Amino acid sequence: MKITDIELYYLALPHITDAADGTQDTLLVHIGTDAGIEGFGECDASPLVSMAVYCCPPSHSNIVNIRETILGETVDTPEDIRRIQAKVWARGLDIEQIHHAYAGADIALWDIMGKKLGQPVYRLLGDQKAYPKRPYGSVLFGDTPQQTRERARSLAAAGFKAAKFGWGPMGKGTLEDDVALVAAAREGMGPDSEVMIDAGCVWGHDDQAALQRARRFAEYKITWLEEPFHPHAIEAYGRLAKHSPVRLAGGEGSNTVRFAEDLLMHGGVSFIQIDAGRIGGITPAYDVRRLAEKHGAVYVNHTFKSKLSLAAALHGFAGVERFGYLEYPQSGSPLAENLCEPCLQPGSDGLVRLTGAPGLGVTIDMDTVKRFRRPVRIEVGGEALLEG
């Protein structure tokens, strides 16, 4: 089976705001083969920058675009997916966003491989069983404690037993302002649910500011404090982890497996959160999952895109029972909510399961693609490098 076709879809809502909401646009990658089997993947990155990585003119041996590298490649076994990925990394060595951009293609190739072999992706990764996961509703803080409380109440009313609140005003006012947001989230969710707090990198490298908050937030029995620092502030993570009364989570900023490994080894995180759409697809996300198993951390997906991304993320760690959490984006964006079927809704027990169908187990809704597609043309000297 050979890769014969790569198509890129830039999808976006009519109006993009500066809210920290990744469901406003996306890059959907379609790969076709000479066997007639096709697959889709999604990238969590700037769509247009990523599109350029698929078509930019080669500069030298280490700057060759993804399309040129993978068109015509043979893909018959899971090992081929790893081989192709290594080739893309080598030929894109000096392209900064190569991992983000390639994520969609890697996910599409796993989708294709599963369909060819009649197996769900988690089985191709070596897992015998896919365990159900507990979804935590993932939302932004409201602009005020009152708004946050209302969001929490609506998540609780929707049946979520766990929810994460992040970004927004957190860290931008006083210590007491931050505590009020956490108190509102806890109040809205009730005393028996799990509450996670995502600081959205707001304290930079300042572990003392984060420690002050962690000590106060602990009163509200939060499950974790996520991304208190810049993704690369590994030393600050390590210092905070030594004293924090709440466990730390982080890792969604990992562009590479080694980046995540550094956080596990030196950052003291108890939860390593990986975005398959950013780190380069299911293949490297799975590699981090193996590292989490080795280091005794809990692997959690980071997903703030469509349910296609959610399915891709879930296949990578569904096989480990103790990795029980699933980030479940709740933005309500019509693009993210309708991009594929089924929508991986929680079952009557509140848990989310993979469908067991071959590949990723979801189907793209082309009406949604048509509705939100924005045509793109990239040209050099009048010649189109990409059009569609």
Ligand SMILES: [Mg+2]
């Ligand atoms: Mg986060």
